[in-house]
Every structure is written in C-alpha cells, then in structure tokens.
Amino acid sequence: MQFEVMQASDPIDALLGAEERAFRTEVRDFIRTALPETVRRNADLGRHARKDEVIQWQKALHAKGWAAPTWPVKYGGPGWSPMQVFLFNLECGLNSAPKVPAFGTKMIGPVIYTFGSDAQKAYYLPRILSADDWWCQGFSEPGAGSDLAALKTRAVRRGDHYIVNGQKIWTTKAHHANRMFALVRTSVEERRQDGISFLLIDMDTPGLEVRPIISIDGGHTLNEVFFTNVEVPAENIVGSEGQGWRYARFLLANERSDITGVGRSRRLMARIRAATAGRMSDDPVFMAELAEADIGLTALELTELRYLALQAKGADIGAGPSVLKLRGTEIQQELTRLLREAIGAEALRLGQDGFEALAAIDESAAGMSEGVNEEYLYNRASTIYGGSSEIQRGIIARSVMGGTS
Amino acid sequence: MNVMALFDQDEDGLALADAAGRWLEDVYSADTSGFSAAHWKAMAAAGWLGLRLPEEAGGLGLGVGACLPLATEFGKAGVVEPVVESAFVAAPLCAKAGADGGLLAALGGGTRIAVLAPSWLDLNAGLGDGVSCTIVLAPGGAEVTDLLVPVRHADGTAALYLIAAEGAERNIYRSMNGARMSDWKTSLPGAALISGSKAQTAIEIALAERAACHGAQAVGAMGRAIDLTAAYLHERRQFGRPLADFQVLSHRIADMTVDWELSKSTAAILANAGGSGSTALTDRALAHIARAARLIGERAIQLHGGMGMTEEMEIGHVFRRLLYLATALGGETAPRMRVTRSIAERAAAERGGIS
Numbered sequence: 001m002q003f004e005v006m007q008a009s010d011p012i013d014a015l016l017g018a019e020e021r022a023f024r025t026e027v028r029d030f031i032r033t034a035l036p037e038t039v040r041r042n043a044d045l046g047r048h049a050r051k052d053e054v055i056q057w058q059k060a061l062h063a064k065g066w067a068a069p070t071w072p073v074k075y076g077g078p079g080w081s082p083m084q085v086f087l088f089n090l091e092c093g094l095n096s097a098p099k100v101p102a103f104g105t106k107m108i109g110p111v112i113y114t115f116g117s118d119a120q121k122a123y124y125l126p127r128i129l130s131a132d133d134w135w136c137q138g139f140s141e142p143g144a145g146s147d148l149a150a151l152k153t154r155a156v157r158r159g160d161h162y163i164v165n166g167q168k169i170w171t172t173k174a175h176h177a178n179r180m181f182a183l184v185r186t187s188v189e190e191r192r193q194d195g196i197s198f199l200l201i202d203m204d205t206p207g208l209e210v211r212p213i214i215s216i217d218g219g220h221t222l223n224e225v226f227f228t229n230v231e232v233p234a235e236n237i238v239g240s241e242g243q244g245w246r247y248a249r250f251l252l253a254n255e256r257s258d259i260t261g262v263g264r265s266r267r268l269m270a271r272i273r274a275a276t277a278g279r280m281s282d283d284p285v286f287m288a289e290l291a292e293a294d295i296g297l298t299a300l301e302l303t304e305l306r307y308l309a310l311q312a313k314g315a316d317i318g319a320g321p322s323v324l325k326l327r328g329t330e331i332q333q334e335l336t337r338l339l340r341e342a343i344g345a346e347a348l349r350l351g352q353d354g355f356e357a358l359a360a361i362d363e364s365a366a367g368m369s370e371g372v373n374e375e376y377l378y379n380r381a382s383t384i385y386g387g388s389s390e391i392q393r394g395i396i397a398r399s400v401m402g403g404t405s
Numbered sequence: 406m407n408v409m410a411l412f413d414q415d416e417d418g419l420a421l422a423d424a425a426g427r428w429l430e431d432v433y434s435a436d437t438s439g440f441s442a443a444h445w446k447a448m449a450a451a452g453w454l455g456l457r458l459p460e461e462a463g464g465l466g467l468g469v470g471a472c473l474p475l476a477t478e479f480g481k482a483g484v485v486e487p488v489v490e491s492a493f494v495a496a497p498l499c500a501k502a503g504a505d506g507g508l509l510a511a512l513g514g515g516t517r518i519a520v521l522a523p524s525w526l527d528l529n530a531g532l533g534d535g536v537s538c539t540i541v542l543a544p545g546g547a548e549v550t551d552l553l554v555p556v557r558h559a560d561g562t563a564a565l566y567l568i569a570a571e572g573a574e575r576n577i578y579r580s581m582n583g584a585r586m587s588d589w590k591t592s593l594p595g596a597a598l599i600s601g602s603k604a605q606t607a608i609e610i611a612l613a614e615r616a617a618c619h620g621a622q623a624v625g626a627m628g629r630a631i632d633l634t635a636a637y638l639h640e641r642r643q644f645g646r647p648l649a650d651f652q653v654l655s656h657r658i659a660d661m662t663v664d665w666e667l668s669k670s671t672a673a674i675l676a677n678a679g680g681s682g683s684t685a686l687t688d689r690a691l692a693h694i695a696r697a698a699r700l701i702g703e704r705a706i707q708l709h710g711g712m713g714m715t716e717e718m719e720i721g722h723v724f725r726r727l728l729y730l731a732t733a734l735g736g737e738t739a740p741r742m743r744v745t746r747s748i749a750e751r752a753a754a755e756r757g758g759i760s
Contacts, residue, residue: 011689012686014686015408015411015686020408044759083408274752277752277755277757284745288741294744294748298671298686299667299689303667303669303670305412305670306673309412310412323662323667326663327663327667390656392659393655397659399662400659400662401635401638
C-alpha cells in the first residue's frame with residue numbers, strides 16, 4: 001500500500017491521498033482568505049473570539065455553503081463525506097478559525113430536521129445556517145448534572161402554552177443566545193426519563209432571566225437561567241410530549257463530529273513550538289513531555305480516522321465516541337498546561353495588561369500567548385462538560401464488562 | 406489512495422484468522438518447552454508456513470497485511486512456535502534474496518525453520534566475508550535450522566547472509582514470550598545471499614514487516630489481557646459483591662480499553678510502514694504501542710490481585726508476552742527520543758514563527 005508523502009508538517013499529513021490533499025488545500029485557502037487576520041491572531045494569543053467575530057465567520061461559511069458540514073444536502077449541508085468533514089474540522093482548528101457554536105449546527109439542527117415539524121424545519125434550519133439565531137442548551141440543572149434524568153424544571157400545559165418554571169445551569173453563552181433548546185419535565189412517571197419533553201424557548205420571553213457565572217479563568221461564558229412562569233407556545237415542542245429523553249440522546253450521539261478537537265490541538269502544538277524556540281528547547285524534560293503529548297495526539301487522530309473508516313463500512317464503533325472524547329480532552333488539557341510551562345515564569349502574569357507590560361520592556365515578548373493562563377483554566381471544563389471523563393470511563397467499562405458500572 | 410484504506414483488513418486474512426482462532430482456542434496450548442513438533446506439523450498442514458512464499462515455491466504469495474489478522478490471533482493465544490519469525494518474516498526475505506528452491510520448499514513444509522537476526526550487524530573496516538561473529542537474541546531455539554544475518558559493511562553497503570545451525574555454536578535460553586531464544590557464535594559464509602541496495606531494501610522491509618507482526622500480536626495480547634481481566638472482575642467477589650461492581654476497578658479497565666483502541670490504530674501504521682515512508686508516524690506508533698502493551702499488562706496484573714502473581718493464571722503469561730513485544734518493538738524510550746529530537750528540530754526550523 002502506498003501513501004504519498006506531503007510536504008513535511010504534521011505526522012498525519014503523510015497519509016493523505018491526492019484528492020484529500022486537494023480538498024484540504026481548498027478549505028485552507030478559503031479560511032485564509034475569509035478569516036480576518038486579527039481574529040486568527042487573537043485566537044493564537046489564547047483569547048476567546050468575540051460574538052460578532054463568531055457570527056461574521058459563520059456567515060462567511062454560510063455564503064460558501066459550508067455552515068453545517070454534517071447536514072444532509074436537502075437542508076443545506078455541503079454533502080461531504082465523513083473524511084471531508086474531518087479534514088474541514090482539522091483545517092479550521094489548524095488555522096485558528098473561531099469555533100462555530102455547536103449548539104446550532106451540531107446539536108439542535110439535526111434534532112429539528114429529524115424529529116421537528118415541517119414548520120419548525122422551515123423556520124429554524126435556515127436561521128441556524130445563516131447565524132441569525134444563536135442557540136444555547138438548557139439541559140443541566142443544579143440537581144441534575146451527570147445524572148441528567150434527575151432534572152426538575154417543570155412545563156405545565158395550559159391552553160396553547162406550556163408554563164415553564166425552574167432553573168438551568170452551566171448554560172454556555174446563554175448571554176449571546178436568542179434561543180434555547182431545553183429538557184423539561186412535563187409529567188412525573190415511574191421511569192424518570194419518561195416524563196421529559198424537548199422545548200424550544202425564545203430567550204426574550206418574559207420571566208426568563210440569565211445570570212452570569214464567572215469562571216476560574218475570570219471570563220463570562222457560563223450562566224444560570226431562571227424560569228418564572230415562562231410561557232412557551234405549545235407548537236415549540238419538538239416531536240411528542242414525553243419523548244424528550246430520546247431526542248436528547250440522539251442529540252448527544254450526533255454531537256460527535258470534531259469531538260477530539262485534533263486541529264485545535266495541532267495548532268496548540270504549533271504555538272508551543274513557537275513559544276519553545278530559544279527558551280525551552282534545551283530543556284530535555286519539557287521536550288520529552290511535548291513529545292509524549294504529540295505521540296498521544298497522533299494515536300488519537302489515527303483512532304478518529306479508524307472509526308470513520310469503520311463507520312463508512314457500516315460497522316458499529318461501540319464506545320468509540322467515549323474513547324475519543326476522553327482522550328481528546330485530556331490531550332487538550334495537557335497542551336494548555338505545556339503552553340504555560342513553555343513561557344516559564346512569565347506564566348505568573350494573569351491577563352492582557354500583564355503581557356502588555358512585558359511587551360513594553362521586551363519587544364520580543366510581544367505576541368506571546370497572553371491568554372495562556374485563561375486558556376489553561378478554561379480548559380479544565382473540557383473533561384467535565386459533555387459527559388465528564390468519569391462518565392465516559394463508565395461507558396467504556398460497560399462496553400467491555402457489560403452490566404452497570 | 407484514500408486514507409481510509411489504511412485501516413482495511415485483508416478479507417482473506419480475516420477468514421484465515423477466523424479458522425485459526427477456533428483451532429487455537431480448541432486445540433492449541435503452548436508447550437512449556439517453547440516449541441511443539443506436533444503443533445508445528447499442524448501449522449504446516451494448515452498451510453500457514455507457505456502463506457508468504459511465492460507460488461512457484463508452493464506458497465500463496467500473500468503480503469504481510471494478509472497475515473496480520475493471523476498474527477493477532479497468535480498474540481491472543483500465545484503461540485510460541487516461530488510462525489511469525491520463520492513464515493511471515495524470514496521466508497519471504499529468503500525468497501526475495503534468491504535463496505534456492507529447496508530451502509523455500511522446506512520452509513513451507515516446516516522441515517526447515519529460518520529466522521532473521523534481531524538487528525543489523527555492523528562490520529568494522531577491514532573485515533569481510535568469513536569473519537566470525539556473535540548474534541545475540543535470535544528468535545527460536547533448537548528447532549531453528551537457519552539464521553539470516555543482515556550485515557552493514559564499513560562502507561555502508563548491505564548484505565544478507567544465511568547461516569546454517571549445523572556447525573554453529575548456540576546458547577539457547579527461555580525468552581519472555583514463553584518461546585526460546587538463542588545466542589549464536591559462528592562465522593559468516595563466503596558468499597552473501599544478496600548484497601547492495603537490493604539487500605538494503607529487502608532487509609528494511611523484512612524488519613518493518615516484523616514490527617508490523619509484533620504490533621498485530623500486541624493488539625491480540627492486549628485484547629486477551631482485557632478479556633481475562635473483565636472475566637476475573639465478574640467472577641471474583643469481595644465485600645459481598647463482584648469486583649466488577651466497584652467503579653474504581655471498572656475505570657481502570659476503561660483506561661486499558663482506551664489504550665487498546667489507540668493501539669489498534671497505531672498498529673495500522675506499522676502494518677503499512679513499508680508504504681507510508683513516514684518515520685514520524687512510525688516512531689509515534691512504536692512509542693505508543695510499546696507503552697500501551699506494558700501498561701495494559703501491569704494493570705491487568707494489578708486487577709487480578711494476588712492471583713495475578715501466580716504462574717497458574719493465564720494473565721501472567723499474557724503479561725510476559727506483552728513485555729516481550731514491547732521490548733522487541735524497540736522499547737518505550739528509544740522511539741520517544743527520536744520523536745523528541747524531531748520536534749526540537751522542527752521548532753528550531755520554525756525559529757519561533759507560526760504560520
């Protein structure tokens with residue numbers, strides 16, 4: 001078997017065939033043309049993209065027909081193979097493109113086109129593609145985290161409306177969102193999962209209040225959302241009442257594309273190499289730890305590709321998504337740790353002003369990853385959200401041992 | 406070529422492995438001597454020894470890829486006879502090197518057994534053919550009839566020599582995988598089987614194919630370690646319930662499974678090492694599999710508790726097999742050093758820039 005060797009860059013590049021390389025080049029060229037240099041640079045400094053930058057980027061993707069890589073063509077997807085989706089995600093990460101919020105294209109979109117009414121499809125799907133709507137996810141509650149079925153937020157049918165009361169928490173970017181998809185309890189059944197429904201809620205509905213949660217990185221990404229007699233039109237239910245758990249499981253299974261974040265991790269690797277030059281490259285221990293992360297990342301990339309190949313043949317990958325999520329987030333965390341380590345004592349500075357002060361005395365430090373600490377701190381969440389590492393290990397263990405563990 | 410094809414397993418190879426797996430489970434048990442003449446005959450009768458020989462030598466002319474599913478079964482079952490070493494690695498090398506038809510037929514029939522020395526023998530300047538040499542850690546024991554020695558001359562040219570066991574002095578001892586190994590004291594024959602760039606290429610391919618087989622064997626042995634451990638956790642009860650009910654133990658087996666899954670992926674790199682031409686990928690794959698093999702083995706022993714320390718339990722044998730394979734693949738640190746060096750070189754070439 002012969003694989004053509006690409007101009008040396010990342011190890012995985014050696015495996016791509018001519019068509020794959022051509023597609024990749026097309027994606028890369030588009031990103032480099034369409035993505036403003038400042039946005040890219042900010043991402044490389046470890047800053048979050050601003051809301052308007054994210055929207056602008058998604059609109060650019062939409063204009064190109066690439067806003068929702070995994071959607072069927074009839075709903076506006078580009079009709080890519082899983083390999084093309086992989087390469088697209090890889091290039092977006094490698095070129096520091098803003099992460100398009102998963103809540104719209106990866107989460108609620110597929111739920112709507114699979115289970116939604118014709119009216120819901122016609123109204124919401126184009127608005128997701130065009131970034132006219134920003135969705136947030138109303139799943140977790142103070143008493144329902146990993147044990148999601150314990151959720152208590154109630155929705156009581158009254159005439160043409162559901163009256164929603166309760167509280168959601170850890171709602172990512174709810175302060176940017178104009179819509180929320182939420183799991184609510186519409187009845188109390190013997191099996192907790194049975195009384196749950198899936199509602200689409202406008203964020204400007206009276207009685208709905210968003211309160212920020214400031215996280216350990218000092219940033220505002222997370223929120224609490226309170227519902228006090230929030231009236232939601234009955235037509236905003238997805239599918240049938242009581243079936244919400246099923247749709248949520250579908251949604252979580254669908255969220256898996258780019259679960260490993262390989263492109264972003266490769267970019268982090270490049271940033272670490274850049275920060276390393278002249279500083280840490282003489283430190284054999286640091287370099288060995290960086291190599292270890294690279295070995296792990298390469299094994300993970302190959303595993304994501306192997307699963308794609310298996311799925312293309314119709315094989316079941318079992319707990320594969322949990323394997324990817326578990327190891328992918330561990331590697332992201334390790335890389336953000338190494339990036340802090342790479343800048344040595346300068347990692348004592350917290351925030352932009354500290355690094356501006358540094359640049360004032362050392363010009364060569366301008367462009368140093370000022371957000372390293374925030375990035376590291378914020379990334380601690382990656383092994384907690386989307387099913388914590390412990391939940392993933394439970395799923396993987398069940399796949400080899402059976403039973404409940 | 407499509408990258409997805411990297412992970413394709415050979416259909417004929419899978420069918421072979423399926424039949425072999427049943428025989429290995431129902432009939433085979435590793436002989437404590439490290440070699441069973443009866444099993445070897447059965448393997449010859451099954452046609453395994455001729456899989457890679459050219460058709461004109463009575464073989465099937467299969468590539469290494471078609472043999473890897475079988476190698477995985479060997480790793481799972483703990484086959485000690487040198488099928489991989491003789492039939493999958495040495496026999497096709499002999500054929501490529503133009504060895505006589507008598508040798509090839511004997512290899513396919515199982516009446517002669519050839520193995521390839523573990524690594525290159527570097528000859529110092531001034532020494533040529535006929536030089537006495539010591540080859541250590543050659544696979545197999547008294548059953549081996551022929552040793553292939555890859556030689557690098559002082560001027561850098563390669564040659565492959567075939568040495569008969571008859572007349573050679575051998576020290577035979579047990580190896581970590583339950584088989585036998587030998588140190589040979591002998592002298593190189595007057596003429597090489599093959600030399601020059603053809604020898605260089607053929608030897609490099611054979612060494613890469615051995616690594617591919619070891620990778621496949623490791624994947625099989627890892628799976629066996631995980632299966633045995635899962636079964637033990639169900640069977641063993643403490644505090645009034647099966648160990649499988651303890652979350653901390655189930656999370657350990659989850660970590661083992663993750664390493665196994667990633668090893669299946671990296672083994673595919675070794676399986677294609679002859680074609681990808683990427684040392685960057687090969688070094689990472691070697692680094693990953695060697696460590697995963699050791700870690701899975703260690704954790705399996707730990708989860709078996711005191712029973713894991715006993716020779717009567719299969720898991721100890723699987724553990725030693727995993728360690729053998731990790732070491733034979735080059736160990737954990739050597740590929741890491743190469744990866745580290747290449748990253749440092751890339752960082753230096755980029756001069757702190759980022760594109």
